[in-house]
Amino acid sequence: MQRATMDLWVGLFVLAGIGALLFLALKVGNMGTYSSAEGYTLVGNFENIGGLKVRAPVKSAGVVVGRVTDIQLNTKTYDAAVTMNIDTRYQFPKDTFASILTSGLLGEQYIGLAAGGDDTLLKNGDKIMKTNSALVLEELIGRFLFDKASENKEEKNGKD
Amino acid sequence: MPRRVAIGIRGIGHRVIDSTWRLGYASRFFLLILLKSGTSLRRFSLVIRELYFTGVLSLIIISVSGLFVGMVLGLQGYETLQRFGAESAVGTMVALSLVRELGPVVAALLFASRAGSAITAEIGLMKATEQLAAMEMMAVDPIARVVAPRFWAGVISMPFLAAMFSVVGVFGGYLVAVVLIGVDDGSFWSQMQNAVDFRYDIVNGIIKTCVFGVAVTAVAVFEGYDASPTAEGVSGATTRTVVTSSLVILGLDFALTSFMFRGMS
Numbered sequence: 001m002q003r004a005t006m007d008l009w010v011g012l013f014v015l016a017g018i019g020a021l022l023f024l025a026l027k028v029g030n031m032g033t034y035s036s037a038e039g040y041t042l043v044g045n046f047e048n049i050g051g052l053k054v055r056a057p058v059k060s061a062g063v064v065v066g067r068v069t070d071i072q073l074n075t076k077t078y079d080a081a082v083t084m085n086i087d088t089r090y091q092f093p094k095d096t097f098a099s100i101l102t103s104g105l106l107g108e109q110y111i112g113l114a115a116g117g118d119d120t121l122l123k124n125g126d127k128i129m130k131t132n133s134a135l136v137l138e139e140l141i142g143r144f145l146f147d148k149a150s151e152n153k154e155e156k157n158g159k160d
Numbered sequence: 161m162p163r164r165v166a167i168g169i170r171g172i173g174h175r176v177i178d179s180t181w182r183l184g185y186a187s188r189f190f191l192l193i194l195l196k197s198g199t200s201l202r203r204f205s206l207v208i209r210e211l212y213f214t215g216v217l218s219l220i221i222i223s224v225s226g227l228f229v230g231m232v233l234g235l236q237g238y239e240t241l242q243r244f245g246a247e248s249a250v251g252t253m254v255a256l257s258l259v260r261e262l263g264p265v266v267a268a269l270l271f272a273s274r275a276g277s278a279i280t281a282e283i284g285l286m287k288a289t290e291q292l293a294a295m296e297m298m299a300v301d302p303i304a305r306v307v308a309p310r311f312w313a314g315v316i317s318m319p320f321l322a323a324m325f326s327v328v329g330v331f332g333g334y335l336v337a338v339v340l341i342g343v344d345d346g347s348f349w350s351q352m353q354n355a356v357d358f359r360y361d362i363v364n365g366i367i368k369t370c371v372f373g374v375a376v377t378a379v380a381v382f383e384g385y386d387a388s389p390t391a392e393g394v395s396g397a398t399t400r401t402v403v404t405s406s407l408v409i410l411g412l413d414f415a416l417t418s419f420m421f422r423g424m425s
Contacts, residue, residue, distance in 0.1 A: 003205075010211045013219065017320025020327040021366070027349070028255050028330055029358040055357060064354070 039066060039085040040124035044098045044111070049080045050134025052100055052109045058084045060113040065090040068111065084111060093118040099132030109134060186382050189303075193311050193381070196304040206309040207316070214275040214310070215317030219324070221274055222267055226325035229262055230254060230332025237333070238341055247341075251348035252355040254333030255326075259356060259365045260421070263326035265413050268372035271318060272405040276380035279310050280401040283384025284394035292385075307381045314380070318373025319366055326365070364420045371416060372409050379405040 046052075049071065058066040066086035074081045086092075095116030102109050122128070200206050237253040283306060286292050292302040330352075337343040356362065380401045387397035 006212045007208060009216045010208050013211065013216045013317070014320065016219075017317075017323055020320065020323035023327050024259065024323055024362050025358055028259065028326075028352060029356045029362050055360070057354065 039087050041069070042084050042086055042092075042122055042126055042128055044082050044084070044128040044131050045074060045077065046080045046082055046098075046100060046131050047133040048136060049082060050100055050102075050109055050136055052082065052111070052134065056108060056110050058086060058111045058113060060090065060092070060115065065113065082111070091121045094120045094122060094126075095130060096122060096128060097130045097132065098128045100134035102135070185386070186378075189382050189385065190378055192303055193308050193378075196301060197308040197312060199301075199304045200308040200312060206305070207312050210309045210313030211317055213278065214271075214313045215321065218271060218274045218317070218321055221270055222321045222325050223328045225266065225270060226263075226328035227332040229266060229325075230258065230329030230334075231336045233257060233262075233329065234333035234336030234341075238337055238343065247337075247343055248347035249351055250337045250343055251330075251333065251352035254337070255330055255352045255356050256361065258326045258329040258333075259361050261413070261417070263322050263329065264365055264368040264372060265409060267322040267325040268318065268369065268376055268409045269406055271314075271321060271373075272376045272380070272409065273402050275314060275317075276376050276401050276405050277398045279314070279377065279380040280384040280387070280398045281394060283307065283310070283381060284387035284389075284397045287385065287387060288389040288391070288394055290389070303385075307385060311377050311381050314377030315370070315373045318376070319369045322365070322369035322372075364416075367420075368413065368416050371412060375408050375412060376405045379408060 052068065052071065054068055054071055056068045057064045058068065066084050068082055069085045070083035072081045072083075073079075092113060093116045095118040097114040097116060099112050099114070100109055101112045116130075233254045234250060237250045238247055241247050241249055241253065283292075286302075286306065292306065295302045295305060334348065338345050338348050383397040383401040383404070387393045
């Protein structure tokens with residue numbers, strides 16, 4: 001085969017390979033929509049994080065604004081310290097409310113940020129003061145059953 | 161009776177010493193390739209020639225199998241996910257399984273049987289017809305002239321081939337899930353982009369393919385160079401290339417996966 005045609009084919013091959021890598025990075029992956037390089041960190045302490053995992057999305061009004069980067073147990077207060085990385089494009093006021101929510105009944109858990117009305121904004125490394133724990137289904141069912149049982153007891157006591 | 165036991169033990173010892181020797185020989189050969197690859201990288205046209213044979217000519221089998229693997233993933237993923245009402249997650253499933261596992265592994269297996277066997281047969285036949293010896297007579301180092309360019313061509317083309325496999329596979333999944341079955345177009349892509357992380361999923365996949373590329377081509381050139389210079393020897397070496405490199409790929413894949421995706425979501 002001619003040297004020039006071989007070079008052409010190999011050049012096309014390499015270009016197609018680079019194109020495939022770019023496609024994976026931009027269209028299949030999340031590099032086009034959000035990059036974790038530029039962002040600031042916020043910390044929130046939650047009583048119970050339920051099934052929240054590292055890399056779970058942080059959403060505000062349903063828009064992904066960042067990701068959870070680290071989850072650790074605070075051994076002084078015995079609650080979970082969740083570190084999240086927020087895109088610098090989005091700034092939140094000081095009294096922002098962070099709660100752990102679930103997308104759908106069985107979906108993944110994420111952190112929802114509800115902006116408050118304060119004039120000062122959260123800075124890099126700041127702590128979110130107002131947090132709301134994850135809803136744990138077992139606890140909820142347990143409380144419901146307990147309530148039902150005590151109701152029945154009261155009714156019985158009333159009849160006597 | 162003790163005589164027979166002694167023969168048995170001697171057989172085991174012989175085998176162990178033999179395989180250890182072969183392992184050492186292979187490692188030394190691998191080091192030699194790395195040491196002598198300077199010439200082949202300077203005369204890059206040699207590598208380009210081999211890139212044509214290992215990379216460009218493997219494109220058809222890689223893209224056709226990628227398409228079919230992606231389409232099957234789309235069908236099976238839809239079939240399972242729609243039971244939970246999560247059929248829009250089919251894009252996530254197709255993309256994650258392709259980028260993390262199937263892309264690197266299946267592309268490497270195909271590469272081993274398509275290009276690895278060809279490399280072994282070529283080098284083995286060169287040895288059988290004493291072309292390698294003739295080169296040495298002319299003071300041309302066969303490792304630098306024949307082996308190293310093939311090795312580097314394989315190492316370079318493997319990540320590209322695996323990336324193309326993944327891309328064509330995602331396209332196949334798109335064809336089946338969106339075009340054929342009618343999953344929503346927007347949620348197919350957006351859920352995929354939400355779930356696939358660039359550094360965590362894609363970069364780890366690329367690291368895998370690079371490791372596989374080195375492993376497959378190293379096995380292929382070694383088996384070719386080590387083949388006994390007969391027709392039988394070359395055919396045996398080609399078989400060993402495919403078998404060994406397939407096993408090496410699967411073993412390395414497990415090891416790499418357990419390091420990369422351990423205990424994470």
